[in-house]
Amino acid sequence: MRRAPQPLLLDLVFAALSDATRRGLLSRLIEGESTVGTLAEPLQMSLPAVSKHLRVLEDAGLLKRRIEGRTHYITANPKPLREAVNWIERHRQMWEGSFDRLAALMEQPPPEPPAKESSKPKKP
Amino acid sequence: MRRAPQPLLLDLVFAALSDATRRGLLSRLIEGESTVGTLAEPLQMSLPAVSKHLRVLEDAGLLKRRIEGRTHYITANPKPLREAVNWIERHRQMWEGSFDRLAALMEQPPPEPPAKESSKPKKP
DNA sequence: GTCTCGTTTAACCATTTGGTTAAATATTGT
DNA sequence: ACAATATTTAACCAAATGGTTAAACGAGAC
Numbered sequence: 001m002r003r004a005p006q007p008l009l010l011d012l013v014f015a016a017l018s019d020a021t022r023r024g025l026l027s028r029l030i031e032g033e034s035t036v037g038t039l040a041e042p043l044q045m046s047l048p049a050v051s052k053h054l055r056v057l058e059d060a061g062l063l064k065r066r067i068e069g070r071t072h073y074i075t076a077n078p079k080p081l082r083e084a085v086n087w088i089e090r091h092r093q094m095w096e097g098s099f100d101r102l103a104a105l106m107e108q109p110p111p112e113p114p115a116k117e118s119s120k121p122k123k124p
Numbered sequence: 125m126r127r128a129p130q131p132l133l134l135d136l137v138f139a140a141l142s143d144a145t146r147r148g149l150l151s152r153l154i155e156g157e158s159t160v161g162t163l164a165e166p167l168q169m170s171l172p173a174v175s176k177h178l179r180v181l182e183d184a185g186l187l188k189r190r191i192e193g194r195t196h197y198i199t200a201n202p203k204p205l206r207e208a209v210n211w212i213e214r215h216r217q218m219w220e221g222s223f224d225r226l227a228a229l230m231e232q233p234p235p236e237p238p239a240k241e242s243s244k245p246k247k248p
Numbered sequence: 249g250t251c252t253c254g255t256t257t258a259a260c261c262a263t264t265t266g267g268t269t270a271a272a273t274a275t276t277g278t
Numbered sequence: 279a280c281a282a283t284a285t286t287t288a289a290c291c292a293a294a295t296g297g298t299t300a301a302a303c304g305a306g307a308c
Contacts, residue, residue: 011142018138019296023211030218037254049297051256056295070254070305078219085212087147088205094154095202143266160285173267175286180265194275194284 009061010087013080016060021045022053026062029076036072133185134211137204140184145169146177150186153200160196 016022025039040050054074057063061080066073140146149163164174178198181187185204190197 008144010147011144014138014142015295017212018135018142020135021296023134026215030215035254036256045296046298047255048257048299052296055256067255070303072255076215076219078216081212081216085209085216088141088209088212091150091154091200092202092205092209095200139265145266161283169266170268171285172269172287176266179286191285194273196285 009080010083012056012060013062013084016057016062017084019053019056022057025050025053025057026076029063029074033066033073033075036074039074133204134207136180136184137186137208140181140186141208143177143180146181149174149177149181150200153187153198157190157197157199160198163198 017026021043024043028034028039036051036054037047039054040047043050054063054065058065062077064075064077066075141150145167148167152158152163160175160178161171163178164171167174178187178189182189186201188199188201190199
């Protein structure tokens with residue numbers, strides 16, 4: 001089944017984040033790659049339910065899936081969160097009238113997320 | 125570490141932000157207080173529809189309403205956005221492997237935005 | 249082959265969402 | 279008192295959401 005047209009990506013991201021179960025899944029993915037079954041195991045709901053939640057997150061671009069044999073390996077993908085947080089920060093800071101934290105966010109525009117082993121850019 | 129879930133409000137905030145019409149309303153409120161009718165006017169939908177959207181935003185704590193006579197004056201309330209952006213930043217930065225901007229976010233709980241020419245508030 | 253495993257799809261159900269129009273409410277103006 | 283204004287509430291509808299169970303699919307194991 002193909003997806004319907006395209007609702008704005010921001011719509012999908014915020015909608016995906018609006019469910020505590022899905023936020024919980026994302027939280028657990030901080031610890032690294034996992035599988036559908038592993039993710040479902042502690043949750044008190046059926047496997048198809050978890051599968052659906054993962055699909056919502058995937059449609060929002062918040063996770064990537066690597067299928068290997070019969071196992072689906074899931075990892076979090078932070079990229080769409082950038083846009084979401086930018087929207088929020090833009091508004092929050094205009095309302096709060098303090099722009100310096102917005103500036104801090106803005107100073108990282110280059111889309112360069114290559115390193116798996118990350119060099120942590122330290123602030124001098 | 126496991127953060128005890130604080131589910132309800134975050135659910136409401138993210139759900140409220142997941143609709144482009146509502147985000148548009150919030151954007152327009154950057155320019156200051158407005159009324160229901162004024163907010164509804166450019167939108168191609170009925171007044172009750174706008175009223176419902178405003179209620180969703182209000183339930184999420186994202187706006188405040190000052191009733192004066194028969195007119196409802198609406199202003200944006202950025203406070204709940206703090207929690208939302210904290211959630212996102214916490215996760216985004218863990219996935220992206222850079223923690224310093226998270227630290228920057230975390231170290232500003234007191235509502236004290238004094239200097240316009242700002243340095244980062246230092247914690248010695 | 250057959251069986252089990254990991255996962256999705258299908259079909260269904262109840263609730264919520266986003267919209268409508270019509271009516272109600274409350275306030276202001278004449 | 280009456281009418282106009284600003285907004286909400288009520289009633290309804292279609293579609294989306296979040297869950298279920300049962301069936302299907304694809305890959306390893308025996």
